[in-house]
Amino acid sequence: MGDSTRIAATAALLGDPARANILAALMDGRALTAKELAYAAHVTPQTASGHLAKLSDGGLLAVEKQGRHRYYRLASPLVGQMLEGVMAVAGPEPPRSSTWRGGEALRMARTCYDHLAGRLGVALADALLARGHVALGSDGGEVTEAGQNFLDAFGASPAPGRRVFCRPCLDWSERRPHLAGRLGAALASRCFELGWVAQQRDTRALVIPEIGWRGFRETFGIVLEN
Amino acid sequence: MGDSTRIAATAALLGDPARANILAALMDGRALTAKELAYAAHVTPQTASGHLAKLSDGGLLAVEKQGRHRYYRLASPLVGQMLEGVMAVAGPEPPRSSTWRGGEALRMARTCYDHLAGRLGVALADALLARGHVALGSDGGEVTEAGQNFLDAFGASPAPGRRVFCRPCLDWSERRPHLAGRLGAALASRCFELGWVAQQRDTRALVIPEIGWRGFRETFGIVLEN
DNA sequence: GTCATGCTTCGGCCGCCGCCGAAGTGAAGG
């Protein structure tokens, strides 16, 4: 009957821990094999296969055959946005009893699509905001003139001319906005370029070498605990 | 283990048709009694009671006692955004076999928070875009100078000075963006003011009287079929 | 007090779905 059966069907796909694990593992846009996803979801390959079939049928995943591997990835950015929406509501897990260092790293700094998230991402947004380089509303934001000059000097001016798109993106671990949009992407890519942050294998968590800590402190006044 | 169990738990709340119906019925922000929601979900009051308890425990609904009634509403706008995210992915239901006039009306014109959605909302966005009054990216948009003049004349300039926030919001029935943000809100409120659209009881669907059809045609060049 | 109403709790039934072991496909490599 109602249209909501479709909503329920889609939501039910996310409503299983194994499937949620699979989707979370794909959040950064990479394509992973069925086996890797089985490992990420903590289930056997048979079980994962069933889940992957359901997710594909439901239009959440796209699959690509390559030799005897099958690479799965999110079917569209829409799916990622949906997941972020659910994460924002699900909220940060209740204060975890220390341990679990990977999670800690994720909360410190990670990628969110093509921009920076985690405490680092939020601190960056705060810094730009506090210095009047960007003005942010709940719906979008814009770069001030001073901000434009600053970005030019930093080497992170987003692409075409004066038109700068910038959008707050709710950080699921911090529950506060970080910068997305072209501005967020430009900032992130400049930080990679400078070697202030670096990707790791098999995780969205970022490494911040000494030069990065120094850079963020001297350029943005960011000092993160821990 | 991971954080995704929380995601799964939250998503599982949406993954039941009855609960999805309940949430969909609350999407417009109204507060409804348990009985009304039971009716909306097509289940008995006992069953609905169980669902409502789960949704409240999960933090998706807020409840307010009033005499012997209990009014339920969405706990926060975040929940609404999450639902829109899921709807966007779930997509428009497969072409409905006519009948169901309420659904047709909803797809023609409805409110989405404080702005206009449905075919009307999308057409409005298209018109402003085609005339060069707004420039839209996937992350945000801005009003051109010509657009600002047009909006001033129309009486729908968003609040403070030059800073105009505008954001595309994916329309779940049309799968195309309509205008949200302050601009969307200002446009909608001006349309209400002019009597071009009117609210109805118990539905987010909007009525468009003759004067509205004329206004949209003459001012924006919008002519909607049906 | 008694009654009606709105909502919740209890108990039992039933079905769906996630899980894994085992067997089946299909592609690479020798």
Add this chain to the structure above:
DNA sequence: CCTTCACTTCGGCGGCGGCCGAAGCATGAC
């Protein structure tokens, strides 16, 4: 050819969870 590896399909087990009838609290009206 046969082996290996990645992945899927099959079959059966087990349990979670949605459903409703009936009974239990409340609140408000009389």
